Amino acid sequence: MAPPEKKDELTWMHVLVRVFLNSTTHPIEYAKVLIQLGHEPLKPYKSRTVFGREAFYYPSVFSYIVHIKNRDGFFGCYRGLGAKLTANIVSGIAFQRVTESIKFQEFDDDVIEVENLTIKERTQRFLQNTSRETAGRAAAILVSQPFHVIAVRCMAEFVGEEGKYTGIFTAVGIIYKEQGVKGFFCGLIPRLLCDLTALWLGKTLAHIINNYLLEDRDLKQYVSASMNFLASAMTYPLQVVANCMAVSGSGLAAGSPPNMPIFSGWMDCYSHLRQIRGLKRGSSMLWRPFTGPTMMMGGSLEIPSSSMFSTPSVS
Known part of the structure; x- marks a missing residue:
């Protein structure tokens, strides 16, 4: 086991790496959040599916980033970065402190050879490690949720250009004044469910496959990453719900009609998104299918406009 000084050094190095990566990829995350909220300022284009059927697609996330840059400039692509980095740092520290404080008498040694265990x-080792990680992740999400809400709302201001959330301290005052303490935890339940369900689903599938279905050690090393990816894809709709709930009822244009209904709870939000086929918003960066209404006109697929249904004026 590494000495305490070395462990602290590794921890802060890990935090710095996370800060760098999050800063670098923030424009992508920013565009993804706006897409999850249902904001689509770019017109769909007509293309074909792999089966040759006509379909409409939204421009890629990278085209979306260019749109943000054209409107708000280079630094406009980093709206909400400060709150997001604060959330990541706080969650990382909370995760480390909680997981380090939970000790088990058996199978808690990193040098144990898993292949030698029954x-x-x-x-038992899988249940212990996953339970410890569950506690760490739950604590991390709980303490970082206020900063996550602030970050999402800062990004959501792109829709209505309100300019209310000019900094973390200003945002704290606004949220507390308008919604009280509960405002800092909007979207907490679906975010917890998303993360913890993905954790248990991915690790359980990997445990079953590696111990009951696979014998090749070379293949086993790829199973964990594959199952985590599958679990994240299956729980992705809850991430969309969590971000929508973080904005709904906030008074911002992005979270108010007609852009978004005022939801009575996260289940109401889930039902609405399922009805409009919005649970997968932002899950793809390149080929983003248009999920709105389409119609056939003259043998060609078209997006209906209000002018198609307007009553002609009588002179």
Whole structure:
């Protein structure tokens, strides 16, 4: 086991790497959040599916970033970065502190050879490690949620150009004044469910496959990453719900009609998004299918406009 000084050094190095990566990829995350909120300022274009059928697609996330830059400039692509980095740092520290404080008597040594354990011992080790990570992630999400809400709302201001959330301290005052303490935890439940469900689903599938279905050690090393990706894809709709709930009822244009209904709860939000086929918003960066209404006109697929249904004026 590494000495305390070395562990602290590694922890802060990990935090700095996360800060760098999050800063670099923030424009992509920014555009993704706006897409999850349902804001689509770019017109769809007509293309074809792999089966040759006509379909409409929204421009890629990178075209979306160019649109943001053209309107708000280079630094406009980093709206909400400060609150997002604060959330990541706070969550990282909370995760580390909680997981380090939870100790188990058995199978808690990093030098244990998993291959030498029985199936029962591997299962017990899996349950212990996953339970510890669950506690760490739950604590991380809980303490970082206020900063996550601020970050999402800062990004959401792109829609209505309100300019209310000019900084973290200003945002704290606005949220507390308008919504009280509960305003800092909007979207907490679906965010917790998304993260913890993905954690257990991914690790459980990997445990079952590696211990009951696979024998090749070379293949086993790829299973964990594959199952985590699958679990994240399956729980992605809850991420969309969490971000929508962080903005709904905030008074911002992005979270108010006609852009977004005022939801009574996260289940109401989930039902609405499922009805309009919006649960997968932002899940693809390149080929983003248009989910709005379409119609056939003259043998060609078109997006209906209000002018098609307007009553001609009588002179």
